[in-house]
Amino acid sequence: MDKFTTLTGIAAPMPLVNIDTDMIIPKQFLKTIKRSGLGVNLFDEMRYDREGNELPDFVLNQPAYRDAQILVAGDNFGCGSSREHAPWALLDFGIRAVISTSFADIFFNNCFKNGILPIVLPQEAVDVLMEDARKGANARMVVDLENQTVSSSDGQSFHFDIDPFRKHCLLNGLDDIGLTMEKAPAIDTFEQRMAQARPWI
Amino acid sequence: MTNPAATPRTLYDKIWDAHVVEQSEDGTCLLYIDRHLVHEVTSPQAFEGLRMTGRKVHAPDRTIAVPDHNVPTTLDRQKGIDNEESRIQVDALDKNAREFGVHYYPVNDIRQGIVHIVGPEQGWTLPGMTVVCGDSHTATHGAFGALAHGIGTSEVEHVLATQTLIQKKSKNMKVEVTGRLAPGVTAKDVVLAIIAATGTAGGTGYVIEYCGEVIRSLSMEGRMTICNMAIEGGARAGLIAPDETTFAYVNGRPHAPKGAQWEAAVAWWRTLFTEEGAHFDKVLTLRGEDIAPTVTWGTSPEDALPITADVPAPESFTGGKIEAARRSLDYMGLTAGTKLTDITIDAVFIGSCTNGRIEDLRAAADVLRGRKLATGVRGMVVPGSGLVRAQAEEEGLDQIFIDAGFEWRLAGCSMCLGMNPDQLVPGERCAATSNRNFEGRQGYKGRTHLMSPAMAAAAGVAGHLVDIREFAAQPA
Numbered sequence: 001m002d003k004f005t006t007l008t009g010i011a012a013p014m015p016l017v018n019i020d021t022d023m024i025i026p027k028q029f030l031k032t033i034k035r036s037g038l039g040v041n042l043f044d045e046m047r048y049d050r051e052g053n054e055l056p057d058f059v060l061n062q063p064a065y066r067d068a069q070i071l072v073a074g075d076n077f078g079c080g081s082s083r084e085h086a087p088w089a090l091l092d093f094g095i096r097a098v099i100s101t102s103f104a105d106i107f108f109n110n111c112f113k114n115g116i117l118p119i120v121l122p123q124e125a126v127d128v129l130m131e132d133a134r135k136g137a138n139a140r141m142v143v144d145l146e147n148q149t150v151s152s153s154d155g156q157s158f159h160f161d162i163d164p165f166r167k168h169c170l171l172n173g174l175d176d177i178g179l180t181m182e183k184a185p186a187i188d189t190f191e192q193r194m195a196q197a198r199p200w201i
Numbered sequence: 202m203t204n205p206a207a208t209p210r211t212l213y214d215k216i217w218d219a220h221v222v223e224q225s226e227d228g229t230c231l232l233y234i235d236r237h238l239v240h241e242v243t244s245p246q247a248f249e250g251l252r253m254t255g256r257k258v259h260a261p262d263r264t265i266a267v268p269d270h271n272v273p274t275t276l277d278r279q280k281g282i283d284n285e286e287s288r289i290q291v292d293a294l295d296k297n298a299r300e301f302g303v304h305y306y307p308v309n310d311i312r313q314g315i316v317h318i319v320g321p322e323q324g325w326t327l328p329g330m331t332v333v334c335g336d337s338h339t340a341t342h343g344a345f346g347a348l349a350h351g352i353g354t355s356e357v358e359h360v361l362a363t364q365t366l367i368q369k370k371s372k373n374m375k376v377e378v379t380g381r382l383a384p385g386v387t388a389k390d391v392v393l394a395i396i397a398a399t400g401t402a403g404g405t406g407y408v409i410e411y412c413g414e415v416i417r418s419l420s421m422e423g424r425m426t427i428c429n430m431a432i433e434g435g436a437r438a439g440l441i442a443p444d445e446t447t448f449a450y451v452n453g454r455p456h457a458p459k460g461a462q463w464e465a466a467v468a469w470w471r472t473l474f475t476e477e478g479a480h481f482d483k484v485l486t487l488r489g490e491d492i493a494p495t496v497t498w499g500t501s502p503e504d505a506l507p508i509t510a511d512v513p514a515p516e517s518f519t520g521g522k523i524e525a526a527r528r529s530l531d532y533m534g535l536t537a538g539t540k541l542t543d544i545t546i547d548a549v550f551i552g553s554c555t556n557g558r559i560e561d562l563r564a565a566a567d568v569l570r571g572r573k574l575a576t577g578v579r580g581m582v583v584p585g586s587g588l589v590r591a592q593a594e595e596e597g598l599d600q601i602f603i604d605a606g607f608e609w610r611l612a613g614c615s616m617c618l619g620m621n622p623d624q625l626v627p628g629e630r631c632a633a634t635s636n637r638n639f640e641g642r643q644g645y646k647g648r649t650h651l652m653s654p655a656m657a658a659a660a661g662v663a664g665h666l667v668d669i670r671e672f673a674a675q676p677a
Contacts, residue, residue, distance in 0.1 A: 016528070017521035018401055018501050022639040027620045031271065031286035033245035033293050035354075045641045050627075074521045076402040079435065079501075080639060082337040082351035083243065102402055105371075105437045106337060106351050113355035163369065165229050176355075177256075180363045183223060183231060187259075187365060190222045190233055200458030200466045201235050201330065 002115040003173035007096050007143040009069030012059045013133035017074035021107065024078065024086040038085055039092030060093075064136030070143065072126065072133045073100045077118075078107025087114045097143050099150060101126050112166050115173065117143065119150060125158040132156075145171060209476035211373045212442050213408045216348040216473070220331050222365055232368045235330040236347075237360050238316045239266040239303065241294035242620070243335030247358035248297040257301070259364040264303035265325055268294050269315045270620045272308050274583050274610035279309060287621065301361075314586025314612040317341040317554040321425065322586055324454025328443035328470040333360055338554045338636065340431040344424035345451070346443035346473050348408070351432065371437065372482040374407035375475075378415035380489035385670040387564070388423030389556060389634070389653035391415060391487075392430040393495040397505040398485060404436030407483060410475060411441050415489040421450040422560035429555045430636055433502035442474045494669050496541055497638045497651040499529035504638070505651070508668045512539045532640055533648050534628070542666050544650070548631040549580040549607070549661035550643070551654055553617035556634035557585030559592050561654040565634075566598040568658040568669070569605040571677035575664030580607035581623065583615040605662075619644045632660035 029041045047058045054061045060068060071077075071090075077100040078086060087110045090098070097117045111118045121129070132139050132152040139153035145167065151157040169176065194201065210218070222231040237260075244266070251257070258264055271287035272278065282288040291308065298305035306313045312323065317338055320326040332342045332349035335357040342349035356366060376395055395411075396403075409431050416427065424441050431439030448467055451457045458466045493507035504526075506513070514537035515526035530537065535544070551557075551565050562584065574580050582602045584590035590612055593599055599609045616623040617635035625631055625647025634657050638649040650666065659672040 015521065015524070017525045018503075020501075020637075020639045022618075022637070022642050026641050026645075027618050030242050030620065031284075031290055033249070033290060035246050045645065050645070074525075076405070076435070079401055080337065080432075080637065082335055082339075082353055084246075084335075084353035084355060087353075102405060104402070104435060105405055106353060106432075110353035110355065113353060163229075164227055165225070165367075176367055177250075177254075177359050177362050180231065180359065180365060180367065181256075183365075184363075186223050186231070187233070187363060191364075194233070198329075198466075198469065200462040201327070 001173045001175060004096065004115050004117050004145055004170040006145065007069060008140055010065060010067055010137050011070035011072050011129065011133040011139065011141045012065040012068035013130050014059060014071055014073045015130055018076045018079055019073055020080035021078060021083050021086045022080055025083065025089040030083060030085050035088050036092055038089035039094070042089040042093045067094065069094055069096050070141055071095055071098045072129045073098060075101045077103050079104040082106045084110045084113070087111050087116050091116055099126060099129055112170060115170065117145060117170060119143070119160045121150070121158055121160055128152060128156055209479040211475045211479045211481065212346060212410055212440050212473055213348065213373055214479070216329055216331065217370055219329065228369055230368050230370065231365045232331060234333050234360050234364055234366060235263060236320070236325055236332045237264045238320055238332065238334035238339065239264060239357070240270055240316045240334070240336060241268045241290045242270045243354050244297065244357055245290060245293045246354050247361055248301065250358040251361055256362045258303060258361050261302045263364060264361070265320065266294055266298040266303050267306040267313055267316050267319050268308055270614045270618065272613040273621055274613045274615045274623060276611065278611055311587040311591065314589065315554045315557060315614055317429065318557060318585035318589065321345065322454070322588055324451060324457035327451060327457065327466070328447060329473050333366065337432045338429050340437065340439050341425050341429040341554055343428035343431065343439040344421060344441050345447055346440060346470070348438055348440065350437040371408045372406055373480065374404060374409045374436065374483040375481040376409050376411050377413035377484070377486045378411070378489050379413045379486065380415065381418070382415055382489045382492060385494055385655070385673060386492050387653040387655065388419055388426040390492055390495040392427045393497065393502070393505040393651065394487060394492045395485070396430065396434040396502050397495070398487065399434045401433060401501050401503040402435045404431060404434040407436050408438045408440060409434070409436040411439055416441055417444070420560060421446060422558045425558065426555055430502065433636055443470045494653065494656055496656065496666055498533065498535060498541060499526065500532055500638055500640050501529070502636070502638060502651065504529060506541065508541055508666065510541055512537050512541065514538070542668060545630070545665045546632050546650070546660050547578060547629045548625060549574070549578065549657050550616045550631055550633040550635060551581070551657055552583030552585065552615055553635035554585065555636040556654050557583060557589065559589050561634065562589065562593045562598050565654040565658040566601040568655050568673070569662065570601050572605055572662045574606035574661045578661050578664055580605070580661050581610060581616060582607050583610045584612050586612045616643050618642060632657040632666065
């Protein structure tokens with residue numbers, strides 16, 4: 001997993017609430033057995049017509065936002081399925097941070113496993129950043145994970161909270177599985193205890 | 202730390218405490234996983250990860266794999282899968298299951314079906330367990346008083362490699378449904394009414410315990426319908442305390458405990474309830490008598506209303522929902538003010554992990570006995586597993602569906618999400634017993650109205666959405 005430290009990039013505004021995982025990556029693209037290559041189909045049904053032509057109104061098709069690295073989104077971003085293809089598609093497109101008032105739990109969790117930072121901010125802060133994102137390519141936001149801040153292009157800075165363990169893993173690009181495998185003795189002990197206490201499992 | 206025995210605990214607290222392998226100072230826990238269910242869509246990258254790092258499956262005996270999302274449901278499916286990508290994904294599961302030695306129900310096994318129907322049916326799902334799967338509808342298993350939730354593929358790999366998950370505890374939420382349900386009102390109506398009340402994000406960050414007289418009176422099938430849709434209200438997991446109904450369902454299933462172990466298990470399961478005075482961070486109470494047959498009109502499960510209502514005006518909402526509702530109405534091809542019962546439909550889908558169990562098929566068949574689908578409406582019944590299908594055939598339900606003009610299919614996820622060829626065509630409007638009415642969910646530009654099996658069957662006969670309470674009163 002790539003480390004996440006600071007990010008300076010273009011933010012695309014997507015004010016729609018309840019952007020679900022089926023919008024982020026429709027089911028026909030879940031048939032892959034790889035993690036890469038999904039960026040071209042990110043938001044597929046909002047982004048292209050049936051013939052595969054770009055829909056010019058869609059934000060990521062507009063010249064200013066084609067290289068966006070940040071999304072500023074409406075409430076409850078990522079609701080629906082557990083498909084990790086959603087963060088894989090965002091990452092493959094180049095999105096490294098998503099800002100909203102709220103995220104669905106499973107999507108939120110999946111982001112951290114892929115080096116994407118989901119940032120929860122109060123409505124007033126998201127409103128300011130949404131307006132900033134609307135300025136287009138000239139509005140570059142700065143995300144600083146170490147200091148837990150997002151700054152708009154005109155220098156307004158907002159502090160965000162993050163779980164310390166998740167922050168540590170993102171800053172260092174750590175693989176959880178390796179960390180947990182170091183705890184194998186504790187897992188073995190637990191299993192032995194359970195074999196006595198709940199042998200039917 | 203407080204002594205857990207001294208503080209009254211919720212059902213969630215008890216299951217959580219029983220599975221903590223290790224807790225860090227910041228509250229992050231390593232949680233032991235009793236059952237890991239696996240399907241073909243969210244697992245190939247996880248098995249590949251194991252292969253690349255030379256890791257093994259830590260507990261193959263606790264891991265159960267079954268293909269469900271991509272499988273064809275047509276009767277000729279033994280000839281193989283036409284779509285190359287779907288075939289590769291199912292073949293990958295087949296190879297991975299055999300190579301890593303996990304329990305496996307291949308496509309041609311009569312026990313194959315939707316993973317969330319197969320788990321309980323085979324007795325893999327038991328009260329007090331932790332159950333995970335790379336699928337958000339894992340919440341279904343909470344009906345047994347098991348802590349069950351969906352995970353992403355990275356976590357699937359983590360569980361395969363370590364049989365644990367790194368987790369922080371969620372908050373406790375109680376949803377109580379008091380009293381009794383009126384005739385014609387089912388578990389599906391109850392859960393849609395709950396989601397309408399909480400909103401699709403109302404349960405975010407919570408594990409919901411469903412309780413109250415109405416929940417107690419439901420069969421295991423009905424309880425699974427409720428917990429299945431916990432995620433549509435934002436909660437990763439839903440729970441219902443186990444009771445005699447639960448034990449009766451579990452007893453005798455292939456992987457349920459037997460003999461002395463059964464007695465020991467039931468003794469522990471009887472301790473799995475929320476204690477008097479335990480703390481809930483959020484409480485919602487609904488009266489069963491107030492719940493009407495409920496349908497969705499929009500593109501979020503929270504867009505649910507009693508069948509007697511009208512399509513709402515976007516201006517009746519606040520904030521970002523105004524624009525979202527406008528977009529939904531446009532997508533759904535509906536006008537504010539239209540009576541829900543005036544909405545005509547083109548298709549009926551009966552199935553899914555929400556409503557693809559035997560009781561659901563019986564409810565739909567009861568409505569369809571001696572009746573036929575309206576002209577121009579197509580219908581599909583997709584049993585949740587091969588065993589559900591066999592049971593329905595033994596009861597003669599298949600013939601009722603066929604006589605009514607429905608297709609009688611083989612088991613799988615099918616048109617709930619249309620990863621196989623079972624899809625709506627653009628503009629087609631469907632009365633569906635599934636769980637999501639998202640844009641494009643059942644097929645590109647397809648329009649989904651969620652409802653109970655009886656309501657979907659009745660809509661198929663009438664050719665438009667109907668109130669089952671009035672419909673059922675008419676002679677066939």
